[in-house]
Amino acid sequence: MEQTALKILSTRLLExxxxxxxxxxxxxxxxxxxxxxxxxxxxxxxxxAAVFSSRLEGENIDLDAxxxxxxxxxxxxxxxxxxxxxxxxxxQFTRTVSCNENNLALVHQILTMxxxxxxxxxKIRSVxxxxxxxxxxxxxxxxxxxxxxxxLWKFYHDLKYLTTKQLTIQETFFFxxxxxxxxxxxxxxxxxxxxxxxxxxKWFLSEKIGEKAxxxxxxxxxxxxxxxxxxxxxxxxxxxxxxxxxxxLPFLLMLPQSLIGQK
Numbered sequence: 001m002e003q004t005a006l007k008i009l010s011t012r013l014l015e016x017x018x019x020x021x022x023x024x025x026x027x028x029x030x031x032x033x034x035x036x037x038x039x040x041x042x043x044x045x046x047x048x049a050a051v052f053s054s055r056l057e058g059e060n061i062d063l064d065a066x067x068x069x070x071x072x073x074x075x076x077x078x079x080x081x082x083x084x085x086x087x088x089x090x091x092q093f094t095r096t097v098s099c100n101e102n103n104l105a106l107v108h109q110i111l112t113m114x115x116x117x118x119x120x121x122x123k124i125r126s127v128x129x130x131x132x133x134x135x136x137x138x139x140x141x142x143x144x145x146x147x148x149x150x151x152l153w154k155f156y157h158d159l160k161y162l163t164t165k166q167l168t169i170q171e172t173f174f175f176x177x178x179x180x181x182x183x184x185x186x187x188x189x190x191x192x193x194x195x196x197x198x199x200x201x202k203w204f205l206s207e208k209i210g211e212k213a214x215x216x217x218x219x220x221x222x223x224x225x226x227x228x229x230x231x232x233x234x235x236x237x238x239x240x241x242x243x244x245x246x247x248x249l250p251f252l253l254m255l256p257q258s259l260i261g262q263k
Contacts, residue, residue, distance in 0.1 A: 005161060007154035009178045010245040013252065018170045020249075021256045026169045028259040032215040042071045043092065045215050050087035052219035053198050056226060059083060082114045087195060091202075095214065099163060099203045101156045107199065111192045124148050125190045142187035143240045151186045155179075163207050172208040176201045177252045184233065185243060198222070201255065221258035229254065 003011045035044035047070055051063045061084050069081050070088065090110040097103045105122040112121045129142040143151050162175050180201035187193045198219055205213035222229045232251035236243040 007157045008151065008182055009155075009158045009162075009175065010248075012246055013249050014171065014174055016249065017174050017252055020253065021170060021173065023169055025259070026173055026256060029209060029212050029216055032212050034215060037067065037071065039071070043214075044071075045217075046088055046091045047071075048217065049091055049198075049202070049214075049219045050084045052217075052223040053087055053195050054084045055223050056198075056219070056229070057194060086111055086113045086115075087199075090196075090199060091214075094199060094203045095206070095211075099200070099207050100160065104196070104200070108189055108192060108196055111195055111199075112189075115191050120190050123190075124152065124188050129187050139238060140234065141239045142185070148186065148188050152188050155182060155186065159204070163204070167208060169209070172205065173255055174252060176204045176208075177255045178248075179204055180255075181233065181236075181248060181251055185236065185240060216255075216258050218255055218258040222254065225254065 037044040044067065047067050048063060051061050051066050054061050061081070066081065066084055069075075070085075090107050093110055094103070094107055097106075109121040125148060126145050128145055130138050131140040131142075133139050159179060162179075167175065180197045183200055184193055184197035189196070202213055202216065202218060205216070228250075232248075232254065235247045235250060236245060237247075
């Protein structure tokens, strides 16, 4: 894979990544089977992904309770389930469409039904986005608003290029994680950037390896390693303009680790 073909994703760590993550390791996804709990239009793997992606954002939602809500129709307070329902619906939608710029905007609209006002769903942010520690210190400054469109253009260029190119299984997992990481670092929307970044990762995987990708419990792995997940994202630096993707390997290795507990 030549770096010159890509506008924003880095291949600098690809060789080292391939030395640590073997072809045989990644082929474990082929043995994954859907849960017996899935039936009819209900998908357990989508429920799990939606719940753990929500919990990574601080939502207090229990997987068993959510399954009883989606599969059995048990009633809960609207505030308890509606944001998770939006993620569930977004995942189900992506299973029917291609991973591209137009559909990604539609997915963001679905994800933010109960987060953002209508006129901000699927729209690129026009203000700065900074993150603060409990001591009110800036921990990360996302892409400045005046370059977000250009950075997204680069991202979508690379996404289109990669979805049409034949990749090895190692390259596929590597770039799925890179898409996740680069998108969340750009932070192009007003909210739900983490949710959609995790979805892009799995969506891209499904484009390359098929339906089995949806069975990989990446969101669950990230949740049960929440501290490492956010620490590894933060290793690149505290300002978008000076991010160092040579420090991304700990994050890139987390997706393959999702397969270990599923064997």
